[in-house]
Amino acid sequence: MTELERHSYDVVVIGAGGAGLRAAIEARLRGKKVAVISKSLFGKAHTVMAEGGAAAAMGNVNSNDNWQVHFRDTMRGGKFLNNWRMAELHAREAPDRVWELEAWGALFDRTKDGRISQRNFGGHTYPRLAHVGDRTGLELIRTTQQKIVALQQEDHAETGDYEARIKVWAETTVTRLLKDGDRICGAFAYVRETGRFVVFEAPAVVLATGGIGKAFKVTSNSWEYTGDGHALALLAGATLLNMEFIQFHPTGMVWPPSVKGILVTESVRGDGGVLTNSEGRRFMFDYIPDVFKEQYATTEEEGDRWYTDPDNNRRPPELLPRDEVARAINAEVKAGRGSPQGGVFLDVSSRLPAEQIIRKLPSMHHQFKELADVDITKEPMQVGPTCHYVMGGIEVDPDTGAASVPGLFAAGECSGGMHGSNRLGGNSLTDLLVFGKRAGDGAVDYVDGLGARPAVPEAEVEAATAEALDPFTRPDGENPYAVHADLQATMNELVGIIRTAKELETALEGLVGLRRRIAEVGVKDAGPGGRGYHPGWHLALDLRNMLIVSECVAKAALEREESRGGHTREDFPGMSPEWRKVNLVCELAGDGGVALRRQPMPAMRSDLLELFETAELKKYLTEEELP
Amino acid sequence: MGYLAKFRVWRGDSGRGALEDFEVEVNEGEVVLDVIHRLQATQTPDLAVRWNCKAGKCGSCSAEINGKPRLLCMTRMSTFTQDEVITVTPVRTFPVIRDLVTDVSFNYAKAREVPSFDGGDVGPGEFRMKQIDVERSQEFRKCIECFLCQNVCHVIRDHEDNMPAYAGPRFLMRVAELEMHPADVLDRREIAQDDFGLGLCNITKCCTEVCPEHIKITDNALIPMKERVVGRKYDPLVWLGSKIGIVRKPDDTLPA
Numbered sequence A: 001m002t003e004l005e006r007h008s009y010d011v012v013v014i015g016a017g018g019a020g021l022r023a024a025i026e027a028r029l030r031g032k033k034v035a036v037i038s039k040s041l042f043g044k045a046h047t048v049m050a051e052g053g054a055a056a057a058m059g060n061v062n063s064n065d066n067w068q069v070h071f072r073d074t075m076r077g078g079k080f081l082n083n084w085r086m087a088e089l090h091a092r093e094a095p096d097r098v099w100e101l102e103a104w105g106a107l108f109d110r111t112k113d114g115r116i117s118q119r120n121f122g123g124h125t126y127p128r129l130a131h132v133g134d135r136t137g138l139e140l141i142r143t144t145q146q147k148i149v150a151l152q153q154e155d156h157a158e159t160g161d162y163e164a165r166i167k168v169w170a171e172t173t174v175t176r177l178l179k180d181g182d183r184i185c186g187a188f189a190y191v192r193e194t195g196r197f198v199v200f201e202a203p204a205v206v207l208a209t210g211g212i213g214k215a216f217k218v219t220s221n222s223w224e225y226t227g228d229g230h231a232l233a234l235l236a237g238a239t240l241l242n243m244e245f246i247q248f249h250p251t252g253m254v255w256p257p258s259v260k261g262i263l264v265t266e267s268v269r270g271d272g273g274v275l276t277n278s279e280g281r282r283f284m285f286d287y288i289p290d291v292f293k294e295q296y297a298t299t300e301e302e303g304d305r306w307y308t309d310p311d312n313n314r315r316p317p318e319l320l321p322r323d324e325v326a327r328a329i330n331a332e333v334k335a336g337r338g339s340p341q342g343g344v345f346l347d348v349s350s351r352l353p354a355e356q357i358i359r360k361l362p363s364m365h366h367q368f369k370e371l372a373d374v375d376i377t378k379e380p381m382q383v384g385p386t387c388h389y390v391m392g393g394i395e396v397d398p399d400t401g402a403a404s405v406p407g408l409f410a411a412g413e414c415s416g417g418m419h420g421s422n423r424l425g426g427n428s429l430t431d432l433l434v435f436g437k438r439a440g441d442g443a444v445d446y447v448d449g450l451g452a453r454p455a456v457p458e459a460e461v462e463a464a465t466a467e468a469l470d471p472f473t474r475p476d477g478e479n480p481y482a483v484h485a486d487l488q489a490t491m492n493e494l495v496g497i498i499r500t501a502k503e504l505e506t507a508l509e510g511l512v513g514l515r516r517r518i519a520e521v522g523v524k525d526a527g528p529g530g531r532g533y534h535p536g537w538h539l540a541l542d543l544r545n546m547l548i549v550s551e552c553v554a555k556a557a558l559e560r561e562e563s564r565g566g567h568t569r570e571d572f573p574g575m576s577p578e579w580r581k582v583n584l585v586c587e588l589a590g591d592g593g594v595a596l597r598r599q600p601m602p603a604m605r606s607d608l609l610e611l612f613e614t615a616e617l618k619k620y621l622t623e624e625e626l627p
Numbered sequence B: 001m002g003y004l005a006k007f008r009v010w011r012g013d014s015g016r017g018a019l020e021d022f023e024v025e026v027n028e029g030e031v032v033l034d035v036i037h038r039l040q041a042t043q044t045p046d047l048a049v050r051w052n053c054k055a056g057k058c059g060s061c062s063a064e065i066n067g068k069p070r071l072l073c074m075t076r077m078s079t080f081t082q083d084e085v086i087t088v089t090p091v092r093t094f095p096v097i098r099d100l101v102t103d104v105s106f107n108y109a110k111a112r113e114v115p116s117f118d119g120g121d122v123g124p125g126e127f128r129m130k131q132i133d134v135e136r137s138q139e140f141r142k143c144i145e146c147f148l149c150q151n152v153c154h155v156i157r158d159h160e161d162n163m164p165a166y167a168g169p170r171f172l173m174r175v176a177e178l179e180m181h182p183a184d185v186l187d188r189r190e191i192a193q194d195d196f197g198l199g200l201c202n203i204t205k206c207c208t209e210v211c212p213e214h215i216k217i218t219d220n221a222l223i224p225m226k227e228r229v230v231g232r233k234y235d236p237l238v239w240l241g242s243k244i245g246i247v248r249k250p251d252d253t254l255p256a
Helices: A018-027 A067-077 A082-101 A136-159 A229-237 A284-288 A290-295 A301-308 A322-334 A354-360 A360-374 A429-450 A458-473 A480-494 A500-519 A535-559 B032-040 B104-114 B131-141 B148-152 B161-167 B168-180 B189-194 B204-210 B217-234 B237-242
Strands: A004-008 A011-014 A036-039 A165-170 A172-182 A183-191 A198-199 A204-207 A246-253 A274-278 A344-347 A381-390 A409-410 A582-588 A594-600 B003-012 B017-026 B062-065 B068-071 B083-091 B097-098
Touching: A004 A480, A011 A018, A011 A183, A011 A229, A011 A429, A011 A582, A018 A036, A018 A136, A018 A183, A018 A204, A036 A172, A082 A136, A082 A429, A082 B017, A136 A165, A136 A429, A136 B104, A136 B131, A172 A229, A172 A535, A183 A204, A183 A458, A198 A458, A204 A229, A204 A429, A229 A409, A229 A535, A229 A582, A246 A322, A246 A360, A246 B062, A274 A284, A322 A344, A322 A381, A354 A360, A360 A409, A409 A429, A458 A535, A458 A582, A480 A500, A480 A535, A535 A582, A535 A594, A535 B068, A594 B189, B003 B032, B032 B083, B062 B148, B068 B161, B068 B204, B097 B237, B104 B168, B131 B168, B148 B168, B148 B204, B168 B189, B168 B217, B189 B217, B204 B217
Parallel strands: A004 A198, A011 A036, A011 A204, A036 A165, A204 A409, B003 B083
Antiparallel strands: A172 A183, A183 A198, A246 A381, A274 A344, A344 A381, A582 A594, B003 B017, B062 B068, B062 B083
């Protein structure tokens, strides 16, 4: 039997980005003993990549803003496929979650009267994003990280042990959730540095593992984003919701090849940047869809006036929701009007003085200068769509974050429902905070309500150990890097931004072959001790998760015969009110594969429905659903 | 466009190790981390390297390239000639775990010793701060915790015995960040000197030079902190004010 450590906690949080840290803070504030399991070092999570800001209707810049307006924007952005209760909770609670960060030491940019400044962003009616230049995610992660340290200092003062109630397990990866009967009883993990195994015994687990971008070739996501939480939940018997919806951020870098996909913040457009094609045309005016006709400027003059006089002008179409902009860029490039490096032009140099660009967009200026040798104060950037965010995720109870498996909770990107078919920029950071806190609370309430705690069955641990060691049994097996590259190519080419039944069927066949190959990948021992900091082994284990989420995405994408938000079917270009009533749910099939079923969308509460004009609702809902 | 580059990469663990030579393909626009990844994918799947965002935002991939502390993801291959041998070694100040990965737990231990932000009695949503006042600390909060400043600081790089008494530039800057935070109510000048070893810093500016975020650590954090410490010690009015509780922060003026 392989040696392993055992540790007991009340709540184990898997993932140390914004959602995980916020959940952990909440559970600790309520007196629980908490472990945070982080795939990377503490403070490096993908949340640091978030640039633009955190959307919260504080009304600091435009006092007309309130939670109802934010709710409406979120539902429109998600094309009404959002779980309305999540969108409501998010819009109501986001301001408190942002103010709380400030009380923990965050330093947001300020308005003239000293309050938190807010910026414009795609799909948001009013300036709504609290921000710190274009590094808001870093501020969020650092603030929650430092809040955890503050709590550890309190515990140290009381008990002499910093880790008495909250311990961060850095560079530790969970490979299986453990169950006692039908309930969660813990998690099985390896510590990267040594490769040794750890069993976490805990009645409640919060998944906050982020996204799935590494299943795609061109992505803004970092190596950790391998769909771990999605796959762990599915394997433990939970359900995944609407996995076909993937956000391709319209503006990723397209050159040099090694940074292809790295994000260019939407703030560039929020602060005045425009998109042009090779003919110099601001092409977004040609792509305003009917549902948004009333809210967007139809001339460049009006669009430009909006930046200084938003009350009397409509916003420029560069600020349409991300799915619209990504499709438009894709279409321009396909029509042969792209930039030399295969994207389109994003220009802020002719729109703002250099000094303002450097002040408002410091990390973009830095990023282009260092990585592409482009000075964005002097010349346009070249940008194109990049896989950025998965709207689909673990199906949860909106109020508590509880998944369908008792003891399992989820928050942030790995959970589903909140963003519908398309997420608005800025809604992610506040999603992390609002539902991170709620999942923390949900887990604590669950633990408090338990009679006897579950125990970890030995057979579960043995199975998880064998699974984790399996790649070492084939030292001459296929190289995991080669299989990963093929998986990414399959997903990028066949399940990308524009989809057809034929390509999706080809992708699913390809995934069958990849499933066989993934079962056969192998790695050799890395020096003495064998498993310490062994990236090939880590990837071999991550492949299982990426395959599972890829199968979910491809199956759901084939099933949904309409185009909506982050799911565009060339063979079904229209948005269908009938399909809006349908959630697609993935779960584990008997043969270990993925099964898909349809589930009705819950009807929106009437007071929320009344926030919309009937004329607008007609664009989304069926006749019978109208009030 | 592509060519074969000569790489020397340090391989080994805490016990022993050596430089290993590789020839590896390089393409236009690549950075050193791309080349390390190509080594992993094609020649040495177990080559250990720490990285995350590959965009200079997370501060994970710190190492030394031809002896210079750098982020692997922000070092472009075009800065080297094609026949140059590129030597990649782990950061020197921290113990090696394996290959290019080091044990940076020293930094997390120091982070835990810095007294946290204390906003006093102001409630959430009630803070009012001027942009010009938040900008000083905002500069320090750009820090991505790559710990290159910690690595290069000779106070600990060359004198391991200073580690217990010295927090290093990153955490002296954290003290400065909180000291200059417009809403923080603690006086952090004494702890900077007594608990975190500010006096050991002799402002050689090595930390500023290697900072990938171009934070002026020495000029804007360390020197002003030194001045504040001196001000508190030697200015009789400030000393008296702090004793009777009417001066809390160093930039407070005495009430008229």
